[in-house]
Amino acid sequence: MRAAAALLSLLALGSCRKVPLFDVNAGFSIADASWFAEEETLFIFYNVSADQGIGDPSVIELTYTTDDERVDWTPIDQFATVHTHVPVDCGETSLCGSTSIKLDIEPRDVRLRLRYHVDGELTLDPRTVFNVIGPGPAHLNRSLLVYGVFDDTNTWVQWRGRHHFPTIRNQEAEALGLRRDVLIEDQGYGIGQVGDEDNPYGYGGGCGGEMTALGFEALPFQERARFNPEQLPVEAASSPVVCSSATVTDAKGTFTTTAVARKNPEVRPAFPELRSPIHAARRVPFFLAPCNREISPEHAEMQRQRLFLEDEPTFCIDDWADPAFVDKLTEAMSDAVEDARVYGEDMVLVIALHRDITGMAEVVQEALTRLVPAERHRATPRLAGAFVFDSIERSISGTELNSSTLWCPATVDSLGLSLACAVIPDIPELELGPLSVGFLPILPTRAEYLDFLETYSARLAGEITSSEFLTPEFAANVDHADLGELGMVTFFNDEVFSAEIDDAFSYCAQEDAQLFMFRTEITKSDLLGEVVDALCAEDPTNIICTVVTQGILPIELLPTWHSFLREPNYELGMYWEFPYLLRAEYQTYVAGAVSAFSLSVPFGVPIDAEGSYGAAKWLEDSFRMDLMLTQCDRFCEHPVFDRAEVYQVTQSFRTDYAATCYRPEYPAPGDDGFPLDP
Amino acid sequence: MIPELLLFVALGGAAWAQDAEAAEEPDAEVDPLAPYRVPFDVLAERAIGAAAQPVEFNWRRKTAMVAATGGHPFELNNFNSLRAGGLGRFPVNRAIFEVGVSYVWVWDSPSSELLALTPYRQPSRPPRLELDLIAGLPVAEGVVTSWPRRFPAVQMTVNLYGGFRYLVYPTGFRDLTLREAARAVVSPTLTDPERANLEDIRLDAMQVDPARYGVMVGVGNDLYLQQGLFLSPRAMFALPLLAPVTETEMYFQAEFSLVLGVAF
Structure with a gap:
């Protein structure tokens, strides 16, 4: 109680003070003045902020001196303005605005200040930035430029004013309340070349040629942008420019010169979509196993189930060591493929290899190497590839077979797509006293499988319920560029797009996009081949050399290629690394067993799952390219809009978008007012 | 007790x-x-004072009292202010609870008018409503005679007061969305939209104090006539217990007020 009383007493004593005064910390962020000789106008811009406390009683004052007079400190709202200056709200702690004063003689000693209170004596004197813009061309020496832009259809023109001050940006001048009167008249369309590096907006630069009058009504506006109420006629479709006479007001009266609107680049997807039908391939089954001895009936049964080979007769491999066995196996597979080819479908060799000797796998691999890669270049019906379900994990990385055959289970050091069915080195098994829980991959090795059966049951090993091999259909005129182990580039059906000499392209990298290639007459020519051979002599295995040697180039290079070589036709191909996709649905189990004494009772929780092995791209039969490669066929040198709808007057499709995504957003009729135009 | x-x-x-x-x-x-x-x-x-209380008027047996109140805040700054409003009083057990609402007028003094001409500002509060929730604890009471003698004896109760004062700036809620208003009501300080709105009504030399509520303590006595009329002069003081959260610059404030009402 005493402590609380003491605390309260201290608190009361400490707080017994009068309320202090605080400095408002006022400061100018803008105190700018610009005098334009061509317009005989002095523009003033100001923005002053404080913590709190400047408001209506505070005033901005101006003083200047000319050769004729000295104007003492005067509140700026007492000067007559040349232009419209609307009151602006810069926030409760700011005072901002602008004004324009008629001055036909260049002023000197132009200064601004804040008088804290109109009746007070105290002022805040900032450093005033003062610029003088002398006589000169309209696009450099006037405070407002006028230009036009088009909507996305290139048929509606929006005329715009753009403030042009030495230290104040366009939108800043607007935000400080400056409004300008603009009048657009005598609009016409034509083929004039307007605008250059010095005058990118083409203001006051003339119309550049003969113009056809549009007969539009005069268009007055005070905002920064206003659309024509009339649409351009069809006859103006090929004209790159609409030219007009633009009249702006100043202290001398009015000023009229030419203003131009240039059409947007006409752009379309170069090749909107690449299509290749996908079908389920016909299986050509083989069950390879010794006939004179038994390795593991349980394992053999599992292998047959996984590949749906229950009724398939065993192809005996007892004589695998015989030198003639490879020929015998190759012939058998070839005969089976030819027998299946009559159905007109693509095929996949589906092989279960039940073996316990390493040499047996090598023999099978040799037979497949003779048969499968050679079929890759053929049109449908063809042998797309092979799938081998072995008894022991194995790797075929680095072999010719790797790009057309899945060998499962694979060792963990396998490369390429076979890695998808690599065995887990040590399958974790959870043991809690008499309870053990385990999990078996759907394509296990024999050792894994038999080890699993010791604790659990064959039923808990799961089963494949359905599977299919999806592969693309190759047309009769299909053409390939074989990149060896890297994969293949296929020109499915003579997919070609054309380009004019002065067309331009833009490539836009896409996430998860397929890898496309192109080839032309020049890339296929012997001359280029010789050049590439010479350049790649030191390292012919370099990936770039491997690709270019085949006469193909990545699609990323097409914009640059066309800008230099201007070829009329481009063939489009798609890269793929594996010829099919095995999609399997299966049921597996989280297997458990309870052991007591010598008795073990297995149980399991079923899980429906789906697995994919091979190239996932064959899930789709069409591949979008509309966002990846765009082609400009007209007005490609004109300025562009960017994605923020900002008019980038110094950029053009041809020079700035070869390797950059072109995603313009355009103003639309009705978007009058104050567009983003920094 | x-x-x-x-x-x-x-x-x-x-x-x-x-x-x-x-x-x-x-x-x-x-x-x-x-x-x-x-x-x-x-x-x-x-x-005496326990088994029987000599009373002219037993306010504890009344259900409610209504009163008009007027007061003069002393904010220790250069602005003038007066407050007037209404009060409801409710005897509960041995204490009395009060709920009140007052309007505070604020205007310039010559000092603040001069201050407005400078780049300095002083914290204060624009015209506002004040909502009071006060508990009064009687610490002494009895029948007292009055002067001049022709007035009857009255029941006098000396109370200690403690309470909570919540400030409402109606202008501050102008054009606020429901969400902004809800946020403002529970905020211990004025929100930015409120401060922007209050720019229109603050005096030129005033820096709007951001606090929305505070704690008041005080002392006063109630003089009850036999008919139920009562008069209650009192002095209240602001305690800056909540200053860390309300960010007030006006730590100390006193207020002398007079309450005139009737009990039912």
């Missing part, structure tokens, strides 16, 4: 002293009940 305890202790002590004196007389007849006998005048003294 505390005054009564003090009274009992004082009177009880006196009675015990008398008992002890009686026991020391050697010639007195031995009376087994003597230790328990208490003279009548002592008993009467004990009953």
Whole structure:
């Protein structure tokens, strides 16, 4: 109680003070003045902020001196303005605005200040930035430029004013309340070349040629942008420019010169979509196993189930060591493929290899190497590839077979797509006293499988319920560029797009996009081949050399290629690394067993799952390219809009978008007012 | 409760002293009940203020009271202010609870007008509504005579007050969305949209104090006439207990007010 009383007493004593005064910390962020000789106008811009406390009683004052007079400190709202200056709200702690004063003689000693209170004596004197813009061309020496832009259809023109001050940006001048009167008249369309590096907006630069009058009504506006109420006629479709006479007001009266609107680049997807039908391939089954001895009936049964080979007769491999066995196996597979080819479908060799000797796998691999890669270049019906379900994990990385055959289970050091069915080195098994829980991959090795059966049951090993091999259909005129182990580039059906000499392209990298290639007459020519051979002599295995040697180039290079070589036709191909996709649905189990004494009772929780092995791209039969490669066929040198709808007057499709995504957003009729135009 | 305890202790002590004196007389007849006998005048003294309260008006038996209030805040700055409003009073057990609403007028003084001409500002509060929630604890009461004599005796109660004051700036809620208004109501400080709105009504030399509520303590007495009319002058003081959260610059504030009302 005493402590609380003491605390309260201290608190009361400490707080017994009068309320202090605080400095408002006022400061100018803008105190700018610009005098334009061509317009005989002095523009003033100001923005002053404080913590709190400047408001209506505070005033901005101006003083200047000319050769004729000295104007003492005067509140700026007492000067007559040349232009419209609307009151602006810069926030409760700011005072901002602008004004324009008629001055036909260049002023000197132009200064601004804040008088804290109109009746007070105290002022805040900032450093005033003062610029003088002398006589000169309209696009450099006037405070407002006028230009036009088009909507996305290139048929509606929006005329715009753009403030042009030495230290104040366009939108800043607007935000400080400056409004300008603009009048657009005598609009016409034509083929004039307007605008250059010095005058990118083409203001006051003339119309550049003969113009056809549009007969539009005069268009007055005070905002920064206003659309024509009339649409351009069809006859103006090929004209790159609409030219007009633009009249702006100043202290001398009015000023009229030419203003131009240039059409947007006409752009379309170069090749909107690449299509290749996908079908389920016909299986050509083989069950390879010794006939004179038994390795593991349980394992053999599992292998047959996984590949749906229950009724398939065993192809005996007892004589695998015989030198003639490879020929015998190759012939058998070839005969089976030819027998299946009559159905007109693509095929996949589906092989279960039940073996316990390493040499047996090598023999099978040799037979497949003779048969499968050679079929890759053929049109449908063809042998797309092979799938081998072995008894022991194995790797075929680095072999010719790797790009057309899945060998499962694979060792963990396998490369390429076979890695998808690599065995887990040590399958974790959870043991809690008499309870053990385990999990078996759907394509296990024999050792894994038999080890699993010791604790659990064959039923808990799961089963494949359905599977299919999806592969693309190759047309009769299909053409390939074989990149060896890297994969293949296929020109499915003579997919070609054309380009004019002065067309331009833009490539836009896409996430998860397929890898496309192109080839032309020049890339296929012997001359280029010789050049590439010479350049790649030191390292012919370099990936770039491997690709270019085949006469193909990545699609990323097409914009640059066309800008230099201007070829009329481009063939489009798609890269793929594996010829099919095995999609399997299966049921597996989280297997458990309870052991007591010598008795073990297995149980399991079923899980429906789906697995994919091979190239996932064959899930789709069409591949979008509309966002990846765009082609400009007209007005490609004109300025562009960017994605923020900002008019980038110094950029053009041809020079700035070869390797950059072109995603313009355009103003639309009705978007009058104050567009983003920094 | 505390005054009564003090009274009992004082009177009880006196009675015990008398008992002890009686026991020391050697010639007195031995009376087994003597230790328990208490003279009548002592008993009467004990009953004063406990068994029966001499009252002109028993405010504890009233349900409610309504009153008008007027006051003069002393904010220790250069601005003038006055407050007026209404008060509801509700006796509960041995205390009294008050709910009030007042409007505070604020205007310039010559000092603040001069201050407006400078780049300095002083914290203060624009015109506003003040909502009060106050508890009063009677610490002394009794019947007192009044002067001039032609006025009747009155019941006087001295109260200690403690309460919570919540400030409402109606202009501050202008154009706020429901969400902004809800956020503002629970915020201990004025929100930015409120401060922007208050720019229009603040005085030129004023820096709007951001606090929305505070704690008040005070002392006052109630003078009840037999008919139920009552007059209550009081002095209230702001305690800056909540200053860390309300960010107020006005730590200390006093207020003298007069409450005039009737009990039902």
